[in-house]
Amino acid sequence: MASLRNKEQYSVPDTAAKKAKRKVAFKSSVSPTKVDRSNPKIAAVLSLLFMGAGQLYNRQILKGLSFAALELYLLIFWTVPFQWAMWGLTTLGETPQGRDGFKIVQGDHSIFLLIEGILFLISFLLFLWFYYFNVRDAYKVAIKSQKGLKPNNAKEMFKNIWENGFPYLLLTPSIVFTAFLTILPLLFGVLIAFTNYSAPNHLAPKSLVDWVGLDTFLQLFQMKTWSATFYGVFSWTVIWAILSTVTTFFLGLVFAVILNQKGIRFKRFWRSVFILPWAIPQFVSILIMRNIFNGEFGPINRFLIDLGIINQAVPWLSDPFLAKVTLIGVNMWFGFPFWMVLMSGVLTSIDKELYEAADVDGAGSSQKFWKITMPLIMFATAPLAIMSFAGNFNNFNIIYLMTEGGPVNIDYAYAGSTDILISWIYKLTLDNNQFAVASCVSILIFIIIATFSIWNFRRTRAFKEEDMMS
Amino acid sequence: MTSMSSSRKVGNMLMYAVLIITALCVLYPVVWIVAGSLNPGDSLFSSRLIPDTLSFAHYQYLFTETDYPLWYWNTFKIAFWNMILSTVLVVTAAYAFSRFRFPGRKQGLMAMLVLQMFPSFMGMIAIYILLLQVNLLDNHWGLILVYAGGSIPFGAWLVKGYFDGIPRSLEEAAKIDGASDVTIFYKIMMPLSKPILVFIAVTNFIGPWMDFIFARLVLRSDEKKTLAVGLFEMISGRANTEFTNFAAGAVLVALPITILFFIFQDQLVNGLKAGANKG
Incomplete structure (x- = not known):
């Protein structure tokens, strides 16, 4: 004391x-x-x-x-x-835990x-x-x-x-x-x-755990099995995050623009239909999709076979490359309504005089779109897009519930071909007791997300206001 | 002039085609799962989009043979208490951060911002051991506490941002009239911030219906399970022999949540928008 x-x-x-x-x-x-x-x-x-x-x-x-x-x-x-x-x-x-005879x-x-x-x-x-x-x-x-x-x-x-x-x-x-x-x-x-808290030699209470400094990080980057998995999973995570954000963003934009056209009738009806994927609880619809794309019994495969387009079942979720494509496709289904609703709001709030002025100057409709509509939409939705990128980076639900990270990849340690970092961590901790490595990866994820969020946040109004106040 | 209008006509046709195809893509899984739940067979393979005969046997099966009603009740209970607890915690914290200047305020706000950025899994092992130590493992309250604790950082920032937008002059006037902090909070702040309160309450109510990770971690026994875990286990088996039962279960979960979403659509959209702008 x-x-x-x-x-x-x-x-x-x-x-x-x-x-x-x-x-x-x-x-x-x-x-x-x-x-x-x-x-x-x-x-x-x-x-x-x-x-x-x-x-x-x-x-x-x-x-x-x-x-x-x-x-x-x-x-x-x-x-x-x-x-x-x-x-x-x-x-x-x-x-350490010891033995005294059988006790x-x-x-x-x-x-x-x-x-x-x-x-x-x-x-x-x-x-x-x-x-x-x-x-x-x-x-x-x-x-x-x-x-x-x-x-x-x-x-x-x-x-x-x-x-x-x-x-x-x-x-x-x-x-x-x-x-x-x-x-x-x-x-x-x-x-x-x-620490070295991990299976098989350092699991409490059977054996002791020790402080090892940065050894686990070094292992992650230098030991062949770990580094191969890490770099592989990491690059897919980045590709996934970028593609899933970009595809939903632009699909949402397309539908917002279509629904905002003058000639289109039954706008409310279309909007209500398209908003459904957002409204239905995501875990339910992911599980439904998992069944629809089932390689053996799924209705998509049966439908295609019945039409004679394919002869044998397409391995939607069991081929490494195709599984990734399917995931991005399915994610479009989930993701576009959010952007559609958001961008419709932006579109209706754009001042009509801007377009009228452009008309007077003789601008064509494509020019109007790229020079007026797009910049305004980007300006209004950029912070959300960055947050959505961060969200997709850690989108555990869709990956795990669709494919459980599969199909198996023999080059990876405790990860499948479609695993992203977060679902890899989940497997490392809950199924394989590799706590130390999982924790290292979590810290790396934190650093990535934090960089994005802080950069994003510093540009927003809220932060500036907060700074001014105190 | 005629060429102009005919090209517009083609354009419109094209747009309607796009709309109709997309609508079919969007509706297909929905129709398919409803149809699946009404199919007489058991497996995914025998499920037809237009069943030969309609059968409510699967719904009946869920309620008589499985723990489904129990899971439903568990999820509802957890969702309800999480909604109450989270809303109270978030609103009180947000009010303090928005309306008072006190030592530690800036650090607190910064800390909440940083905490949001850690992957929520990171604390899983510790949460597991903590709950084990205080005997809240496999207990609904353990899960509720975990949810409520996790909802504070994001929610408090969001609500604080909203509170900041409410002019202070109202409170100052009330204070001159002798109202206490507590009265101001209930009589002025609460009624004015209804939209954001609805957002926080609804999102925290919906959360437990969707969460799979923590529910699986905390709840161990069959009769304590929530719907997300129960339904996942129904179809993650190899043979998919319970597909139609799963379909019935899925329809019963999706229905109330979807309705809830459509009722509170505007608040949810605005809340999410605000959430991104406030960090």
């Missing part, structure tokens, strides 16, 4: 103390400190030494006592568990130790934050008292908390949820990439 306290003293109040010095110097020159008033510096230092001490010095008895009680409680009951957790986090356990003697469970370690670390950071708050509070109250203001009593304090703490009160449930269900799992997922 001694080392722990040292850490707190060094890391937290650095800036606060500096500010304190500056402000104290300024204050004391204006009004010399009187004996019955608190000195902010002393209050801050006292609070730093022991939580609540500064508050007691400021004569805020209830607050000081409850702060002190909190630290005492944590010191007495949580020092040993904390040290244990930190030991677990750094070593990931030292005793299994439980060793350390590295993965539980890791999660426990992260939990303690998060709690410790929250505690540090609170500690910082405690020092700042002691200092601020002391400043007030120098100005001759009486420190708040308990009742005023609660009132104050209710008024200024309202946003925190609103945020608390979300913070708790995010911390435990999003941040903690992600942190764990990231850390796993730097």
Whole structure:
């Protein structure tokens, strides 16, 4: 615990103390400190030494006592568990599972130790934050008292908390949820990439897991089986993401333009029909499509055979190349309604005068389309297209539910021919226990998606507004 | 002049042809699955687009012989509670971020943005172990908590953006009249942000009907399953001998969700648009 306290003293109040010095110097020159008033510096230092001490010095008895009680409680009951957790986090356990005759003697469970370690670390950071708050509070109250203001009593304090703490009160449930269900799992997922947690030799609880630094990343890029799979799957993922975005985008555009033509009748009817693929729950329609393109019994093959166009069944989903084509085709079915609806909205909002002006200048209809319609549509939908690219990059559902990554590819480790990165990760973790590699790939996906999203986001209005506000 | 109108006529014909062909492509899977569910046989092979005789046996089978009604109820329950919980979490967080300036606000917003970009699978193992530790594995509440936790980052950004668009003068006037933060929240903000609330509620209600990954991870036993998992397992078997039962099941899932979609069509389109623009 001694080392722990040292850490707190060094890391937290650095800036606060500096500010304190500056402000104290300024204050004391204006009004010399009187004996019955608190000195902010002393209050801050006292609070730093022991939580609540500064508050007691400021004569805020209830607050000081409850702060002190909190630290005492944590010191007495949580020092040993904390040290244990930190030991677990750094070593990931030292005793492997052993055998005593036929009985299994439980060793350390590295993965539980890791999660426990992260939990303690998060709690410790929250505690540090609170500690910082405690020092700042002691200092601020002391400043007030120098100005001759009486420190708040308990009742005023609660009132104050209710008024200024309202946003925190609103945020608390979300913070708790995010911390435990999003941040903690992600942190764990990231850390796993730097261990050797994987089948067959490093699976908890049977054997120990160790920190290996960047070894797993090196393996992914250098070991033949892994790198071949990674580059193969990665290039298909990129091709898939680009083609599936571009095809749906332009198909949507075509139908938006057609439905926006003057001569077309029953517009509402067409629109309602075309919107169906978007409205039907996707997993249902993917499973339906899977059956329609079934290589042996599927209706498409039977229909083509009956017509005499083909002699034998087309392997829609079991030929590596054809499966990819089918996936992109089927994705068009799912994807175009969204763009159609969106672009119809853009088209109807374009100012008619633009076209009239173009008519006066003698522009043809194709010129009008490429010079007026297209730029405006691109401008309005570009951010969405980029987000859609990111979405397709990680479109697990369509790949997994259609082909389950298949057909089998013998050159790949744990992946099929149509697997994209995300479905490969799924197979690595859930079916094959290759957690370390899966985690490395996840981190790479994150880097790619993050680059796109941030670049996209920086250009949008929301970000600029946000910057201006604060 | 005549050549002009005749070329336009050809153009129109062409367009109608495109429209009709596309409509057939769009409708074919829909008609085919409905027909499949009414086919008397069992397998995909014997299924006909126009069945010789109509049979409701598969629907009957689903309700009497399988756990289908139970899956339906499970999914509905999870969807309902996820809708409530997510909406509350998202709206409270968004309100705090939109209307208050407090230390940590910018960092919080940035953190939520970054969190959205991690593949959701990354946390799967940890979530599994966590739920195991607190005894929520194979439990609907475990799944609801996972969904609700995951919906916060995206939803809060979206709703915050909407809240930012509501003028502050209304609240300031109410504050002068002595209204508290809580009253302002319920009496002014909530009624004004109805469209975005509908969007958040509907998307979170629909989510569990579609999700396959986490449902499969968390729910283990047969009687706890949701529809997505149950239906997938029905046809992922090699022989596809349950095809027509699957078809009936699929129709029963798709129907309410599709209707829901058409009812809330405008909100969904606008919400998605806003979502992309707000990051």
